Amino acid sequence: MELDWQDRAFHHHIATLIDAIDGSDFWTRITRVIERFVAFDNWVALVFRRDRAPLVCAESPMPDGTVDLLFRAYLEGMYLLDPFYLNASEKPRAGLITLAEVAPDNFRMTDYYQRYFKSNIIGDEVQFNLPVDGERTLIFSLGAKHHYTERDIALFAMFAPWVVALMKQRLASETFAEGVAEAVASDSAEAQSAAQQGQLSEAGFASRIEAVTQQSGRVALTAREIEVVRLSLSGFSTRAIAERLEISFETVRAHKKHIYAKLGVSSQSELFALFYEPLGRALV
Template identity: 80%
Template sequence: MEPDWQDRAFHHHIATLIDALDGPDFWTRATRVIERFVAFDNWVALVFVRDRAPLVCAESPMPDGTVDLLFRAYLEGMYQLDPFYINACERPRAGLITLAEVAPDNFRMTDYYQRYFKSNIIGDEVQFNVPLDARRTLIFSLGAKHHYTERDVAQFAMFAPWVIALMRQRLAYEPGVAADEAAGAPQSDAVAERAAAEVLELDYARRFEAVTQQSGRTPLTAREVEVVRQSLSGFSTRAIAERLEISFETVRAHKKHIYAKLGVSSQSELFALFYEPNGREGG
């Protein structure tokens, strides 16, 4: 329906949402208000953390009441390839974030997109982001089987101020999400971004080291780990070269060495090795 700021029902819903701030159904009520104006198919409230798996605040239930196995796989490791997660770690900011803003140039060609995003979210996604400290961002994600129109995105942007304000207020009632005292004093943007990149690389390095040790493969160097991370996330060879400030040919050489060390011959095999349990067997 078209928004009508004289619509008493809308104001009633906002009032009940405010009343629900300290209750278990806050996130569900928030989705009910928004879906009056924009259609979406799934939602989740998470806290992105740079050096560990996201914390789940609430998620949309499966239609048949079963466990969402794809979402479990996401929490077990594939979140590392999520463009929203990567963006929140590298450049945290409050506001509405769209997939078009954060997706790498080759995102739709990745195994992450084909095996998780396309199957679980299907078409499009937006997130409302609230950075909590130097390491964590509270996010409220709305996914759709269709692509959001310009009108849809404009509607989300119109709602962003009150959605984000309520998300900030909700923090006091989310177990385990209170301000992290270990986060330390505020950092400059440059220092914070550098620290974020270092922690994100360490997160990948730990995972890749564990997998290579388990499978008996040759360990990767820190630079090779970073090339794998960006490649699996959807950055093209040229984009990786620009991001790492190295030449196109150097990136290609790194990829050749990576494939030889790990005994793989394709991007899909590389993805399977690090993100699918069966892919680690055999080598």
């Protein structure tokens, strides 16, 4: 088989990644290799945890060196509406995951999309996923201001086997806030830290709703109503919610009517603000 200089250069880059697997600049290096073939604008490596705030491995720096307030808001609770997070929690699998695969039918109409995704990622996103166990998934996300082309997606899919393989090897060397050994083996210390910082802990979305209703003196929602709220805020239409929960369209409409009445809101935006405004000041 004949190899040209581009093939040789590519193999050289993969070799440098393998050599850097336990280094502090691993994630930066892997982005540099991929961006030689596909253009993207931001990246982040995280560990998604079921009903827990994600752990940050590394993220692309802000151009001016400041703290990304939108990303801070994401970690404090917005992640619960992220279609990639929901997919990793419900259907964890290794490989390439695209936005088109996981976004609900009304995703671009949600406040999450308008106030976070559109402002922070803007156009499109793909993720390379590696399930760690039943509760955690290591993800490597690439966001773009533009929509990825079919060629871009095809290249990402072609890269997925070696990217995920490198992620698997990297996991043993990863250091989060407290080190991967402690974080992956036991989340107790991280949970305590997150609670001290006012972040969501293991109870997740349901606990957030319960906390908001108790603090504001509103009527508590039922478990089914909480499901409807989360799906609705995530971008599922009334019909899609009905199909997902295997109930009738009219039953979902009735649930929404009861939810609005109990919480004293009259629109989807007010519902979003009720649960996310405390951490969403940076989104305004």
